[in-house]
Amino acid sequence: MSAKTPGLDNRFPFKLSIEPREQIPRWLPAATSFGAVVLALIIGAVILALAGGDPLAAYAQIARSSFGGIDVFSDTLVKATPLILVGLACTLAFRMRLWNIGAEGQFFMGAWGASAVVLLPLISVDTSRWVAIPLMILAGMAAGALWGFIPGFLKARYSVNEIISTLMLNYIAIAWNDFFIFGVWSEGGFQQSAAFPKSAWLPRLTDYARQVRGFSGLTLHLGLLFALIAAVVVWLILNRSRWGYEIRLIGDNKRAAEYAGVPIKRQIVLVMMLSGALAGLAGMSEISGVVHRLQGQISPGYGFTGIIVAWLAKLNPFAVILVAILFGALILAGREIQPSGIPKLIQGIVLMCLIASDFLLRYRVRLRKL
Amino acid sequence: MDLIIVLQAGVASGTVLLFATIGEIFSERAGVLNLGVEGMMLFGAMSAYAVAVASGNPWLAILVAMLAAGLLSQLHAFIVITLQSDQVVSGLALTFVGTGLSLVLGEGLSKAGAGALVPKASIPLLDAIPLLGPIFFANQSVLVYLGYLLVPLTWYYIYRTRAGMNLRAIGEYPAAADSVGINIYRLRYFYVFVGGMLAGLAGATISLAISPGWFSELTTGGQGWIAVGLVIFAQWNPLRAMFGAYAFGALRRLILDVQGPKLLFGLANPFFFNPYLGFFLQMLPYAFTIAILVLGSREAARKRLGAPAALGTPYVRGERGL
Numbered sequence: 001m002s003a004k005t006p007g008l009d010n011r012f013p014f015k016l017s018i019e020p021r022e023q024i025p026r027w028l029p030a031a032t033s034f035g036a037v038v039l040a041l042i043i044g045a046v047i048l049a050l051a052g053g054d055p056l057a058a059y060a061q062i063a064r065s066s067f068g069g070i071d072v073f074s075d076t077l078v079k080a081t082p083l084i085l086v087g088l089a090c091t092l093a094f095r096m097r098l099w100n101i102g103a104e105g106q107f108f109m110g111a112w113g114a115s116a117v118v119l120l121p122l123i124s125v126d127t128s129r130w131v132a133i134p135l136m137i138l139a140g141m142a143a144g145a146l147w148g149f150i151p152g153f154l155k156a157r158y159s160v161n162e163i164i165s166t167l168m169l170n171y172i173a174i175a176w177n178d179f180f181i182f183g184v185w186s187e188g189g190f191q192q193s194a195a196f197p198k199s200a201w202l203p204r205l206t207d208y209a210r211q212v213r214g215f216s217g218l219t220l221h222l223g224l225l226f227a228l229i230a231a232v233v234v235w236l237i238l239n240r241s242r243w244g245y246e247i248r249l250i251g252d253n254k255r256a257a258e259y260a261g262v263p264i265k266r267q268i269v270l271v272m273m274l275s276g277a278l279a280g281l282a283g284m285s286e287i288s289g290v291v292h293r294l295q296g297q298i299s300p301g302y303g304f305t306g307i308i309v310a311w312l313a314k315l316n317p318f319a320v321i322l323v324a325i326l327f328g329a330l331i332l333a334g335r336e337i338q339p340s341g342i343p344k345l346i347q348g349i350v351l352m353c354l355i356a357s358d359f360l361l362r363y364r365v366r367l368r369k370l
Numbered sequence: 371m372d373l374i375i376v377l378q379a380g381v382a383s384g385t386v387l388l389f390a391t392i393g394e395i396f397s398e399r400a401g402v403l404n405l406g407v408e409g410m411m412l413f414g415a416m417s418a419y420a421v422a423v424a425s426g427n428p429w430l431a432i433l434v435a436m437l438a439a440g441l442l443s444q445l446h447a448f449i450v451i452t453l454q455s456d457q458v459v460s461g462l463a464l465t466f467v468g469t470g471l472s473l474v475l476g477e478g479l480s481k482a483g484a485g486a487l488v489p490k491a492s493i494p495l496l497d498a499i500p501l502l503g504p505i506f507f508a509n510q511s512v513l514v515y516l517g518y519l520l521v522p523l524t525w526y527y528i529y530r531t532r533a534g535m536n537l538r539a540i541g542e543y544p545a546a547a548d549s550v551g552i553n554i555y556r557l558r559y560f561y562v563f564v565g566g567m568l569a570g571l572a573g574a575t576i577s578l579a580i581s582p583g584w585f586s587e588l589t590t591g592g593q594g595w596i597a598v599g600l601v602i603f604a605q606w607n608p609l610r611a612m613f614g615a616y617a618f619g620a621l622r623r624l625i626l627d628v629q630g631p632k633l634l635f636g637l638a639n640p641f642f643f644n645p646y647l648g649f650f651l652q653m654l655p656y657a658f659t660i661a662i663l664v665l666g667s668r669e670a671a672r673k674r675l676g677a678p679a680a681l682g683t684p685y686v687r688g689e690r691g692l
Contacts, residue, residue, distance in 0.1 A: 347470070
């Protein structure tokens, strides 16, 4: 059967045949993801050149300032840590075709929840790290989960479109955060809270420089371990549990899931909450591992980059880790690139190429000489 | 705080939402969900301001903004109509691309000096009507009047013309429309383009009339997303879109005005004495968007109204289904 697709007429000396695929080869999704990134980098270079920049120099600088040595690579991993967690948050929800675009807001709420433990304060200054950190994790994940519960409940109960509600909740979370950093927790009128006591800091490699000489100056923190564990957990849930089976069934064929008696509404709420909790954990890890205080500029759009990470990883939790490192590099190096919108633009083009390349997964395109 | 001024300014800033919402109504009526409104608006706002600064001609600036955003929308059209990819993800990607492009091309534009603005005008006679006159017809931007014209024209086009019937058909039951010789693909491209042009117009309305200038991402501040929400509230009907857009515009203005006076309704104004409470006011438009979606969905369930049936699904000729 040969179905022709409109817009791709054959007016060349070649015959373009487009046939629906019966089966997707195992290597193809990874290949299209890779191809999309390469294509996006080429398009980005052209735009950069048109805007008067030097694309090769810019890319070389990105590579150097993110993978050029053990110290900068440690910084790249620090940026990748929240991206892995929000990427997993999106992976989980997207696998059910639940569009959680609110990871950014859930990230902010997670950061707020973790900060509340220290700043309300729920613990005293001399609380042991062994108590403080678990409490902050719990509070951060709970706040993120609450921010996921709201759109989940509204969708399950009132069929409110979750794309809009999660996006609106992003703005609300940021305003909520601002209320605290400008007002309640403001330190001396600055738009930030007081610094956390050391017991609320996640351990960093550089803290052990006395024991291991090479760790000196490395800011990599324990959050990365959380992220790696979370990747395993999400993989286990999706691929090895009944719950994950139901999630995938709803994502692939909602009607079949309904007939099979899957409690779809409950799954919507639960998946949204877990997704929010993962993004909340990202916020906690960033606050406790990097920033050490609550402030406004804690995210260069991690929540949105997480969407691209999840999609580029084809919703595979382990691939999320690799892709997140790549985007961590882009964000890290992006701070030095002018004009400042370039990293955002490249991210957008990557997603655009990627979604366009989905065509190749569904259709087999061949060029034959007439 | 003068209620007339709040409403007058509300109609003005609601015009932005009105253009964007009507644009999205065209696109969704044709069966194509375009979540790129925010990105297209930003691109329109940036292009308009850049051209206005360079040429000094606001009309040329509006034209360029509409074409620029319209062209941008064709990326989405190609991906979801020809390549039949997922409309949600492609729309998000369009927002990212539009935002990134605007930031890159608009670099330095915020310090570029003043651009030419769209003039304001009053309508003689109509502006003398008590209450309504000063709100709707006095000292408003010309673009606001364009909004008044656009609503009934759009309504008439969608519900009372043959082309409008075709538009509804390709969004409800494209296979049937195809069988009577309507070119689904071409029309969908066209209406996505129309949606893009109106989003560009909405962006230009911000940067040339309502809050002139270029303030990078803050220029639109999520209004594109609110417009996507308003489409659902409006049940894809331009008349309802008008009410929603103006109400939201008034709300935005009210938030600014409520923080000004020391006394509010004869009581001490908490927003005056604790400016930090203003952050809760800032949440209101977003919270209201969620609230109207809850209300809208209950009403839709009662009246059995819904989205165009084919919204979000690509049309593949010869395949079963919608």
